Structures are given as C-alpha cells and as structure tokens.
Amino acid sequence: MEKRAQFPVSWLPYALVAPQLAITIVFFIWPAAQAMWQSLLVQNAFGTNTEFVWFENFKVLFADPIYLESFKVTALFSALVAVLALGIGLVLAAACDHVLRGARAYQTLIIWPYAVAPAIAAVLWAFMFNPTVGILAYGLKSLGYDWNHMLNSGQAMALVVIASVWKQVSYNFLFFLAGLQSIPKSMIEAAAIDGAGPVKRFLTIAFPLLSPTSFFLLVVNLVYAFFDTFGVIDATTQGGPMTSTTTLVYKVYQDGFIGLDLGGSAAQSVILMTIVIALTVVQFRYIERKVQY
Amino acid sequence: MxxxxxxxxxxxxxxxxxxxxxxxxxxxxxxxxxxxxxxxxxxxxxxxxxxxxxxxxxxxxxxxxxxxxxxxxxxxxxxxxxxxxxxxxxxxxxxxxxxxxxxxxxxxxxxxxxxxxxxxxxxxxxxxxxxxxxxxxxxxxxxSTAVFFYNKDMFKKAGLDPNKPPKTWDEVEQDALKLKGAGISCPFTTAWQSWVQLENMSAWHNVLFATKQNGFGGMDAKLVFNNEVLVRHIAKLSSWVKSGLFVYAGRTNQPDAKFTGGDCAMYTGSSSVYGLAQGTAKFAFGVSELPYYPDVKGAPYNTIxxxxxxxxxxxxxxxxxxxxxxxxxxxxxxxxxxxxxxxxxxxxxxxxxxxxxxxxxxxxxxxxxxxxxxxxxLRNPTVNTKGIRLGNFPQIRTIIDEELEAVWAQKKGPKQALDDAVTRGNAELVKFERANKAGAR
Missing domain, CATH: 3.40.190.10 (Periplasmic binding protein-like II)
Known part of the structure; x- marks a missing residue:
C-alpha cells in the first residue's frame, strides 16, 4: 500500500506548508542570510561607510587570542551546565517517582524555577552570592571560604553555572519524570520480584528506556547553554572578571551591541551558527543511533 | 539578530x-x-x-x-x-x-x-x-566629573578629622590604614575604574592618555596610558587590594551602593552621586577633590x-x-x-x-x-586635559576593565596589564579607523 499521502490537487500540500515556510524564512533564513552578508562587510556604526572585505572579519577573529579563549570558556560552561542540569534533573525525577506522599507538591516546587526569567534568576543568585550582603557569601565566609566573584574567575564561572543550571533543572525534571512515568509498571515490578533493588532497577530498566528523552534533553540543554544563558551572564558578571565568563554568544552581544562592530559581531554569529549546526548533526548521526525508541 | x-x-x-x-x-x-x-x-x-x-x-x-x-x-x-x-x-x-x-x-x-x-x-x-x-x-x-567622597562618621570612629579629607594618594593610604585599624572592612573603593583611575588621573596629572591630543587630532591616535604615573598609581591600588584597603566592587556604578550603603569609608566616583548619597546615606558624608601625587610637576590640573x-x-x-x-x-x-x-x-x-x-x-x-x-x-585645559576622544571607546573601556581585574586578582603586574591594555586597545583603534575610512569619500 502507498504510505505517502495523496492530495486531490497539486497546490494543496504547498499551501498547507506555506505558513510554516513563511515563518522559517522570515524568522530564520532571512536574518541568517543577513548575518552572513554583514559578516563580509566592514561598516561603521551608522552604516554611512561600507566596504566589502571578503573574509577579513573572520581572519581578524581567529587571530584574536581573546576570541579563541571564549571558545574554551563556552565549552567548559556548556559542558558544566548540560551535565549538571541533566544529572540533577534526572536524580530529582527518579526520587520524585518514588515518593508516595506529596509527590504533587514536590513536582510543583521543582518546576517553579522554570517560570523565572533568566535575568531574574541570575540577579537572585548574584544577590545571594554578593560578597558584601549575600547570605550565601556570608555563610561561606563563616566557613572560612572567601567568596568574591567580582575578582575570582572560578567563582564567577560557578555563579553563572549555578544560576543557569537552577533554571534548566526544572525543564529536565519535567521531561525525565514524564519519561519515567511512561515506563510500564509491570516491568519494574517483575524486576523487583526477581530481587533487583531500586538502584539496580533504575540502572538496568529505567535509564535505558529513558534514552530518547535523555537524547532530546541533551540537544535542548546544549542549545540552552549556548544561546539562552546570555541573560544570566549579562545580569551577573558581564563576561568578567577579565574574560573568564565571556562565552561566544556574550561576545557577539558585546562586540555588536556595545562595541557596534557589526561586521565582527556578524562573523561571530555565523561561526556560532556553524558550531550549533555541526553539533546537532553530530548528535543526530552518532548519538541517536545508540538511542532505543 | x-x-x-x-x-x-x-x-x-x-x-x-x-x-x-x-x-x-x-x-x-x-x-x-x-x-x-x-x-x-x-x-x-x-x-x-x-x-x-x-x-x-x-x-x-x-x-x-x-x-x-x-x-x-x-x-x-x-x-x-x-x-x-x-x-x-x-x-x-x-x-x-x-x-x-x-x-x-x-x-x-x-x-x-x-x-x-x-x-x-x-x-x-x-x-x-x-x-x-x-x-x-x-x-x-x-x-559630571570624578570626585572623592568620604564617610565622616567612619572618619570620626577611626580618630580622623572629619573635616580634613586626604588630599594626596599617600594621605588616602594613611587614612585607609587607620580606618582598617578601626575595624572598617572597606576603607576605599572606586566606581568607573577606567574613567576615574586612568582617564581622570591622566588629566589630573597632565599626562597624555593617547597620542594625537588624546585622539582629538585624528583617528590614528595610539594609546599611551601605560606611562610611569599611571603604572605607579595602579601598582598602589593593587597593593591596597592585597592588604584589604581597596575593595573592588565592579566595573561601572555598582560601587556607588558600597559607599551610600555605608560599607566603604572612602570612594571615588561621579560627582552626580551626590544626590543619591544625600537621599540614601544614613551618615554624614563629605565631598572633596580627587587625590593626586604632589611630586608630579604642576599637578593637579583639571579633571575631565x-x-x-x-x-x-x-x-x-x-x-x-x-x-x-x-x-x-x-x-x-x-x-x-x-x-x-x-x-x-x-x-x-x-x-x-x-x-x-x-x-x-x-x-x-x-x-x-x-x-x-x-x-x-582649576586650570585652562591643556592638550592633555581637555578630554579624550577615541573610536570604539566602549570596547577600550571594557578592555581596561578586564586588564585591571587581572591586576586586582594579582594575576598580572600593573605594568604588564597596562601594556596589554594598550596593545589590545590600539587594535580597537585601528579597527575603528578602518571602518570609518573604508571607501572614504
């Protein structure tokens, strides 16, 4: 039997996908093309002076040690955010799946941070870690640990990671919990009857069955760490101290919107776009194969 | 996008x-x-x-x-x-x-x-x-311009004369030591470190910040703020960070609250903070001229x-x-x-x-x-003190902030950091000149 849908008139399928296509073109293809074009130009802020320079902007970028450094910062930051957010989300979901009483309350509370805007979440954490008035910084100080993320690079990184992870854990938790709850109870019970403890049951049954969810979340979390954490960084460290929390996307903003170097900033966003496309391709080609649906 | x-x-x-x-x-x-x-x-x-x-x-x-x-x-x-x-x-x-x-x-x-x-x-x-x-x-x-604020109540507490603010940076140091000794955890802080500690300190001591009359003479200016006066000043501030006399609190106006909130005893920042301080400070405060180094010939000149x-x-x-x-x-x-x-x-x-x-x-x-x-x-502005006009100045300030943070964190020496800031900043100036002369008509 023919699996493909048959349409009575030839234009109908095109008409049906047209709205989606229009959205994609207007909100993705067009701006992306503009960014690519801009990346080949050297232009002053108001655009009253323009020169086409081929790939000069890219050459300048790759000769800049600060830019190369921001790759390392981004890799470290994204890895930390993705691993921690996924790990904590999974642990919380597994724990919540086991709770008998008050599960709803726990779920609601854990989901809450997702409703907080990234900038607000960041300000919240920055306030708690504020070296002078922050309650957490005060607590750390009384333990003999001096906290000042204005000067200490490691602490600044920790702060932006904590704020970013805190927000993302809710999202991961939600998906993991849904994934866990869709695992047939009979399988878990059968394993329990065979004498498998909760940890063993989780590792051998639940975790492998969660792989489609985990894969999806990995992609989402990496994209989140790459792009959506801009607000967190801008509201807390502004890329500092030094350049220790200047990620790729933050540098795009810094150079483009503060520095008004549109060519250089566009070149960076083209590079960023390439990286994300490459990452997504790799994930779908190599990791997805290991996923059991 | x-x-x-x-x-x-x-x-x-x-x-x-x-x-x-x-x-x-x-x-x-x-x-x-x-x-x-x-x-x-x-x-x-x-x-x-x-x-x-x-x-x-x-x-x-x-x-x-x-x-x-x-x-x-x-x-x-x-x-x-x-x-x-x-x-x-x-x-x-x-x-x-x-x-x-x-x-x-x-x-x-x-x-x-x-x-x-x-x-x-x-x-x-x-x-x-x-x-x-x-x-x-x-x-x-x-x-506005950069001025010096101080907390009179804290001065009294430390046994200092609340009507005699320090005039020179050496006096600031002596007062800071006394304040520290009196148990004040933040003797000194500064807002807008690039603007106050480099740009204004250059003009205040009549030294050039950038060639071509601080950039007024053309887009091909080069930064020269890695000079003796400023290196010495940054070195002093750095030693204060180490000994706890200077508490770094951020790049722009975040430190304002450290002073108006009563944490820091002395503070350099924008004169426009006066209104904020008057409205929020629960202590008597004084305003005085930006401190200077008396051994620099002719100083102080004027601020910018x-x-x-x-x-x-x-x-x-x-x-x-x-x-x-x-x-x-x-x-x-x-x-x-x-x-x-x-x-x-x-x-x-x-x-x-x-x-x-x-x-x-x-x-x-x-x-x-x-x-x-x-x-x-205070003086009729000289070529060194009439202001600074540089292309990509916002980025240059960010670069200066980054390099100064490396100094405060004791990761770089003052001379090294200012040299690096000059090199990186000059690249920004070249970029600006290029973007504004491209296809020049």
Whole structure:
C-alpha cells in the first residue's frame, strides 16, 4: 500500500506548508542570510561607510587570542551546565517517582524555577552570592571560604553555572519524570520480584528506556547553554572578571551591541551558527543511533 | 539578530505613533536617564512645550546609554531616527565619524539664526564635544566629573578629622590604614575604574592618555596610558587590594551602593552621586577633590567630564531643525541650567548657570556640590586635559576593565596589564579607523 499521502490537487500540500515556510524564512533564513552578508562587510556604526572585505572579519577573529579563549570558556560552561542540569534533573525525577506522599507538591516546587526569567534568576543568585550582603557569601565566609566573584574567575564561572543550571533543572525534571512515568509498571515490578533493588532497577530498566528523552534533553540543554544563558551572564558578571565568563554568544552581544562592530559581531554569529549546526548533526548521526525508541 | 529586529520594530512604532497629524511640529527626543533625572528632563520639556505652540518636543526614554545608542543606530538605518538623541561621552567619536547621520549643533543653531555662543560653556565641557576648529558638534547636557567622597562618621570612629579629607594618594593610604585599624572592612573603593583611575588621573596629572591630543587630532591616535604615573598609581591600588584597603566592587556604578550603603569609608566616583548619597546615606558624608601625587610637576590640573550630550540626527526637515534650535536655546538659559544642575547633581555647564547658582547661595547650603565644577575650572585645559576622544571607546573601556581585574586578582603586574591594555586597545583603534575610512569619500 502507498504510505505517502495523496492530495486531490497539486497546490494543496504547498499551501498547507506555506505558513510554516513563511515563518522559517522570515524568522530564520532571512536574518541568517543577513548575518552572513554583514559578516563580509566592514561598516561603521551608522552604516554611512561600507566596504566589502571578503573574509577579513573572520581572519581578524581567529587571530584574536581573546576570541579563541571564549571558545574554551563556552565549552567548559556548556559542558558544566548540560551535565549538571541533566544529572540533577534526572536524580530529582527518579526520587520524585518514588515518593508516595506529596509527590504533587514536590513536582510543583521543582518546576517553579522554570517560570523565572533568566535575568531574574541570575540577579537572585548574584544577590545571594554578593560578597558584601549575600547570605550565601556570608555563610561561606563563616566557613572560612572567601567568596568574591567580582575578582575570582572560578567563582564567577560557578555563579553563572549555578544560576543557569537552577533554571534548566526544572525543564529536565519535567521531561525525565514524564519519561519515567511512561515506563510500564509491570516491568519494574517483575524486576523487583526477581530481587533487583531500586538502584539496580533504575540502572538496568529505567535509564535505558529513558534514552530518547535523555537524547532530546541533551540537544535542548546544549542549545540552552549556548544561546539562552546570555541573560544570566549579562545580569551577573558581564563576561568578567577579565574574560573568564565571556562565552561566544556574550561576545557577539558585546562586540555588536556595545562595541557596534557589526561586521565582527556578524562573523561571530555565523561561526556560532556553524558550531550549533555541526553539533546537532553530530548528535543526530552518532548519538541517536545508540538511542532505543 | 532577533534583538535587532525588535529594536527596529520598536523604533518604527514610536516614530509612527508620534508622526500623527498635529498642528505643532513634533521633535523626537530620546533620552537614557531614569529616576529623578528623567523627571527633571520631562519637566523641562513640558515647560518648553507650554512656552510656545509651534513645536512639541516628545521625550521618550529608550533604555540605558548603550541601548539608546543602539536604538538610534537601528532607527537611523531604517530611516526612523529621532531628531535629538542623548549619547554618552564615550560615543562621541562614533557620532562625529558618522558623517551625514548627524547634523553638528553649531550648524543647526546657525541655520536657525539662534543666538549661540560656545564660549558660554565651561572650557572643559565645550572642548570635549568640539571639533578641531572649536565648533560644538553636540549640545552639552549632563556632565559630571570624578570626585572623592568620604564617610565622616567612619572618619570620626577611626580618630580622623572629619573635616580634613586626604588630599594626596599617600594621605588616602594613611587614612585607609587607620580606618582598617578601626575595624572598617572597606576603607576605599572606586566606581568607573577606567574613567576615574586612568582617564581622570591622566588629566589630573597632565599626562597624555593617547597620542594625537588624546585622539582629538585624528583617528590614528595610539594609546599611551601605560606611562610611569599611571603604572605607579595602579601598582598602589593593587597593593591596597592585597592588604584589604581597596575593595573592588565592579566595573561601572555598582560601587556607588558600597559607599551610600555605608560599607566603604572612602570612594571615588561621579560627582552626580551626590544626590543619591544625600537621599540614601544614613551618615554624614563629605565631598572633596580627587587625590593626586604632589611630586608630579604642576599637578593637579583639571579633571575631565563624563555624562552625556545631545546629538542632532541628520536628514531631517528644516522646520524640525528650527524647533531643535529653539529647544536648545531654551535648554541653555542660565535659569534652566542652574535648576538642572541643582536638581540632578550634574555640574552647571555654562558659566552663567554657575554664577546664578552661586548667587542663589546653593553651594553654601549644600557644601561639597561645587567641588566638581571647581575641579573642572582649576586650570585652562591643556592638550592633555581637555578630554579624550577615541573610536570604539566602549570596547577600550571594557578592555581596561578586564586588564585591571587581572591586576586586582594579582594575576598580572600593573605594568604588564597596562601594556596589554594598550596593545589590545590600539587594535580597537585601528579597527575603528578602518571602518570609518573604508571607501572614504
């Protein structure tokens, strides 16, 4: 039997996908093309002076040690955010799946941070870690640990990671919990009857069955760490101290919107776009194969 | 990209909303201040609108300085620029280099036959916004300078004379040690470290910040702030960080709260913080001149300004320019200027406004408010002290912030950090020159 849908008139399928296509073109293809074009130009802020320079902007970028450094910062930051957010989300979901009483309350509370805007979440954490008035910084100080993320690079990184992870854990938790709850109870019970403890049951049954969810979340979390954490960084460290929390996307903003170097900033966003496309391709080609649906 | 689209959409919406038919010609005015300062702007604008019926100035808040600048650029690129836009001082070179995107203020005033004397402005203010021929490119508006604040209660607690603030950096150090000894955890902090500790300290000691008269002489300037005076100063501050005399609290105005909140005993920052301190500080405080190094010949000279000016955008109708000129004349009257400075804490930018405030007894009633203007008027500005005009200045400040943070974190020596800042900053200057000379006509 023919699996493909048959349409009575030839234009109908095109008409049906047209709205989606229009959205994609207007909100993705067009701006992306503009960014690519801009990346080949050297232009002053108001655009009253323009020169086409081929790939000069890219050459300048790759000769800049600060830019190369921001790759390392981004890799470290994204890895930390993705691993921690996924790990904590999974642990919380597994724990919540086991709770008998008050599960709803726990779920609601854990989901809450997702409703907080990234900038607000960041300000919240920055306030708690504020070296002078922050309650957490005060607590750390009384333990003999001096906290000042204005000067200490490691602490600044920790702060932006904590704020970013805190927000993302809710999202991961939600998906993991849904994934866990869709695992047939009979399988878990059968394993329990065979004498498998909760940890063993989780590792051998639940975790492998969660792989489609985990894969999806990995992609989402990496994209989140790459792009959506801009607000967190801008509201807390502004890329500092030094350049220790200047990620790729933050540098795009810094150079483009503060520095008004549109060519250089566009070149960076083209590079960023390439990286994300490459990452997504790799994930779908190599990791997805290991996923059991 | 999305953000840019949003800016464009907003700009378009505002321009459209305002252009609906009205008898009076609308003058779009975008500003970037908040709070009491914004209230004062609106009050002045309302009075101008009430004083005549031919023009109506529409004041619109556009976000902070950077956002306002980006919004103006996006609006210009889509043909929806406002008539007047408030621009922070570090954007001056970008505006001047933008060619037909702006219309110089001296031209606007001359074509509208409005009386306009650039000499009525304080030299340190006018020179900051003038071209090499001494013609005002922008309308000076809100100007402040770097001054020294101190907590009198803490001075008493440490056994220091609350009416004898330190004059030199060595005295600051001695006082800081005493304050530290009295159990004060933050003897000293500074806001706007690049502006106060490098830019203003250069002018204060009459040393060059960048070649080509600090960039006034052309776009091919090179940074030279890695000189002996500044390296020594940064080294001193760095040693204070180590010994706990200087607590670093952020790149821009975050440290303001450390002083007004009563954490830090001494603080250098913008003179416009006076109003904030008066409103929030639960202690007696004093204002005095920025400390200096007495062994530098001739020091102190004068400090330089910060703040913002008003730029007139290009490509507007002659009648709109006429309205802009009328508004500027209204704005620069001694009464308005004196009121503006008294209510906001900015310095009076015309000599007449200063005299008027003096005559009204404002400075006697509010001791310390005249420190800023006295500093600006201390000497006639030299080529080293009339201001700084550099392309990509916002990025250069970020670079300086990054390098100074490396010094405070004891990861780099002061000389090394300033050398690196100069090298990195010079690359920005080359970039700016390239972008503004590309296809030069």
């Amino acid at each position: 999305k953000m840019k689209k949003l800016c464009l959409a907003l700009a378009a919406a505002c321009a459209f909303g305002a252009s609906s038919a009205q008898a009076a010609t609308d003058i779009q005015f975008w500003y970037a201040n908040t709070g009491a300062i914004a209230d004062e702007i609106n009050s002045i604008v309302n009075r101008f609108n009430a004083s005549q019926s031919a023009y109506k100035v529409v004041a619109v808040y556009k976000g902070d300085y950077s956002t306002t600048m980006t919004a103006a650029i996006a609006a210009y690129r889509s043909g929806k620029a406002p008539d007047i836009v408030q621009m922070f001082e570090v954007g001056t070179a970008t505006m001047i280099a933008s060619g037909k995107a702006i219309k110089p203020v001296y031209e606007v005033m001359a074509q509208a036959h409005e009386k306009f004397d650039p000499k009525s402005y304080l030299p340190a203010v006018a020179s900051y916004y003038s071209d090499t021929h001494g013609r005002l490119m922008a309308m000076p508006f809100n100007s 300004i910060g703040g913002a000016s008003l730029w007139v955008m290009g490509g507007k109708k002659p009648i709109e320019y006429k309205g802009v000129a009328k508004f500027f004349t209204f704005l620069s009257s001694p009464e308005i200027q004196a009121e503006w400075s008294q209510k906001t804490g900015y310095v009076p930018i015309t000599k007449a406004a200063y005299e008027l405030s003096k005559k009204e007894g404002f400075y006697e009633k509010n001791p310390g408010t005249d420190v800023a203007i006295k500093q600006l008027l």
